[in-house]
Every structure is written in structure tokens, then in C-alpha cells.
Amino acid sequence: MELTISILLGFMIIGAIFAIHAKDLLSSVIAAGIVGYSLVICFLLLKAPDLAIVQIVVETITLIIMVAVVIDSTREELKVKIDTQQIINISLALIFMLVLVFFFARAIESLNPLGQHTLRMASAYVGDPAAKTGSANLVTGILFDFRGYDTLGEATILFTAAIGVLTILRIKGKK
Amino acid sequence: MSLIVKKVAQLITVFIFLYGIYIIVHGHLTPGGGFAGGAILAGAYILQILAFGRDPLHLKKKETGASISESISILTVLILAVVGLFIGTKVFFNNYLPSGKIGELVSAGTIPLYNILIGIEVAAALLTIFLALIIYKEEIE
Known part of the structure; x- marks a missing residue:
């Protein structure tokens, strides 16, 4: 595999x-x-x-x-023609990327190793979830019961995206 | 599009639509759920629109209906979640309906209701975005 x-x-x-x-x-x-x-x-x-x-x-x-x-x-x-302005922009972007990589590497060093999180919420979901939620599909049980907020956020993101598309693409104003 | 494309689209859309509804309704039993099923439903609509051409006036009506059903379904999700604040253990997104027997179609309390509502919301949102891209392009020309 x-x-x-x-x-x-x-x-x-x-x-x-x-x-x-x-x-x-x-x-x-x-x-x-x-x-x-x-x-x-x-x-x-x-x-x-x-x-x-x-x-x-x-x-x-x-x-x-x-x-x-x-x-x-x-x-x-x-x-796109490359002139001095472009070169300055590209080098600035590269410097920012290097700084970000440096700080991300420092942040990752301070984290726990993979599989040993400080928050142990997920371990509560795994122990016999079907009896807790009544849902045979474990993933849906977690999405709509334990993690209801996440699903609400996901639906809100789609809603906001649709509103944004309607607002940005509209040329004539609504009467 | 040609006659063959139209006829095949007509025949296949029925099955795509049924499959989407199956995925949504059986979300708490088999893999899938509101998000996947809603996207399939939107795909069925998009197939119809692509095969049968674009009539801006007609599409505009559809777009209004799509955005209204999207708004209503997300509002209903919120209301269902808030009702959980007043029943039982008083938690937001509380599963307050009886959970029934595991593995049956009507079971798992509020989870199937959320599945159906999220499915309608996702289908309507994707359809609204697609229709907006078509309609406002016609407006420019």
C-alpha cells in the first residue's frame, strides 16, 4: 500500500x-x-x-x-516584464519567507511529538461512540454531535462565500 | 448542446439526484453525509444547466430560490442547535431527541436532521456560486 x-x-x-x-x-x-x-x-x-x-x-x-x-x-x-521594482519585490518576499520559516521551525520545536497532544479531547470520542451518539457512522456522529461547532463554522464559511460571490460579481446595483 | 447530450443528461440526472439524496439521508449509517450529498445534488443541477444552455431570466429566478433556501436551511440549523440550550443537559448542539436503535434509518436523534439541512445548504450555496458566475457574465456582455 x-x-x-x-x-x-x-x-x-x-x-x-x-x-x-x-x-x-x-x-x-x-x-x-x-x-x-x-x-x-x-x-x-x-x-x-x-x-x-x-x-x-x-x-x-x-x-x-x-x-x-x-x-x-x-x-x-x-x-510579466522583470524590472528593478520586480526584483526588489521578489527579494522582499524571499526575506519574509525565510523569517517565517525560521519562526515556524522554532515554534514546531517547542511542540509535543506527533501523537502526544497536550489536549486529550479526541480520546474521549473514540471509546464506544456509537452508544453515545446513536449514530452507526462514527465520522458523522463526531461531526454533528461532539464537534457541532465545527460543522456550523463550515456551513457558515460556505454561506459567506456565496454572499461574497454575489456581492463582488454584481455590477448593477439591486433596485 | 446537441440532442444526444441533452437526452443523456436528462436520463442520468435522475440517478445522480437520487444518489445525492441517498448519501444525505443515510449519512449517519454509511460513509458520506450532508456535505458530500449536498455537493452531489449541486452537481446534478449544474449538469442540467450545462446541457440545456443558459437563459438568463430563467436562471435569475433559480438563483433567487437557491439563495433563499440556503439562508433558510442554515437558520434552521441554528434554531435546532439553540433549542438544545433549553432541553435536557442544556448544551449548545445537544442531541435531545431519542437516539433509537443503532443502525436503523430513523435513529441517532438530531443527527439526520442536521445532515438534511446541511445538505440543502451546501447544494444551494454551490449552485448559487455557479449561477452567479453565469448570470453576471451575461450582464457584462
Whole structure:
């Protein structure tokens, strides 16, 4: 199983690199699709069918929207000239990245090793959750009972995204 | 689109829609749940819109309906959660309905209700975003 996942990860990396360097934007979008669909197979191999269903559906819908957007555009990347202003911007961005990496590394050093969290909330969910929630599917039981706040936040994010799209894309004001 | 695409889309949409409803309703028994099922429902709508072309006036009506149902379903989720504050152990998101027998369709208290409402919300939100992208592009032209 580890070999299969390694091969899939290799495919994903190749797809991502091709998506960045492709001349035509349509082939770039389709190469980005390789990453998503390989991730679906990875989820299935790692025994997470709930995530796999969500990933395959959302990947398909975003791919359709991206293809529709690319077909309507010029299908070519914008050419950017590199002048002194650009060089200053790029070097500033690199310095910021280095500083961030340094502080993240310091922060990660101070954390507990993987699997030994300071908060032990999740261990309470695992002990016979079906009897606690009455739900045969463990994941849904946790999502809608123990972690109701998380699901509410997720739904609120989608709601906000829809409102944002409606507000930003509207050109004529509503009467 | 051509006649073949339209006919195939008509035939397949029914099954996609049924599958989405199955995933939502059986969310507390089998893998899946509100989010996945809602996305599948939105996919069925998007297939119909892509196959049968775009009539901006008609789509505008659909978009209004989608945003209204989205708002109503998230409001109902909040109301269901707040009702938990007044019944039983008095906790937000309290599972106050009887949990029934594990493995049956009507069981697990409020979890199936949340599943259905979140499913409607996700489907309506994705559909609203897709319709907005189409409608406002027509407005520019």
C-alpha cells in the first residue's frame, strides 16, 4: 500500500509541476485535476471513504468551473516584464519567507511529538461512540454531535462565500 | 448542446439526484453525509444547466430560490442547535431527541436532521456560486 501511495504522490508532483509550466491554461487546469483525483485514491487506500466522496465531488465541480472560466479567457498566461521594482519585490518576499520559516521551525520545536497532544479531547470520542451518539457512522456522529461547532463554522464559511460571490460579481446595483 | 447530450443528461440526472439524496439521508449509517450529498445534488443541477444552455431570466429566478433556501436551511440549523440550550443537559448542539436503535434509518436523534439541512445548504450555496458566475457574465456582455 505504501508503494502505491508513493507512486500516486509522484504522479501528483509531476502533475503539479506540469500545471505550473504548461503553455496552454486549459492543459494546466486538467493537470491540476490529476492532483485532486490522485488524492481521492490516496484517501480510499488510507480507509477514509467519507473524505474520498467529498473530495471527488468537489474536485469535479471545481474542475468544471475552472474549465468554463479558462475557455472564456484568452487561454494564455500574462507576460510579466522583470524590472528593478520586480526584483526588489521578489527579494522582499524571499526575506519574509525565510523569517517565517525560521519562526515556524522554532515554534514546531517547542511542540509535543506527533501523537502526544497536550489536549486529550479526541480520546474521549473514540471509546464506544456509537452508544453515545446513536449514530452507526462514527465520522458523522463526531461531526454533528461532539464537534457541532465545527460543522456550523463550515456551513457558515460556505454561506459567506456565496454572499461574497454575489456581492463582488454584481455590477448593477439591486433596485 | 446537441440532442444526444441533452437526452443523456436528462436520463442520468435522475440517478445522480437520487444518489445525492441517498448519501444525505443515510449519512449517519454509511460513509458520506450532508456535505458530500449536498455537493452531489449541486452537481446534478449544474449538469442540467450545462446541457440545456443558459437563459438568463430563467436562471435569475433559480438563483433567487437557491439563495433563499440556503439562508433558510442554515437558520434552521441554528434554531435546532439553540433549542438544545433549553432541553435536557442544556448544551449548545445537544442531541435531545431519542437516539433509537443503532443502525436503523430513523435513529441517532438530531443527527439526520442536521445532515438534511446541511445538505440543502451546501447544494444551494454551490449552485448559487455557479449561477452567479453565469448570470453576471451575461450582464457584462
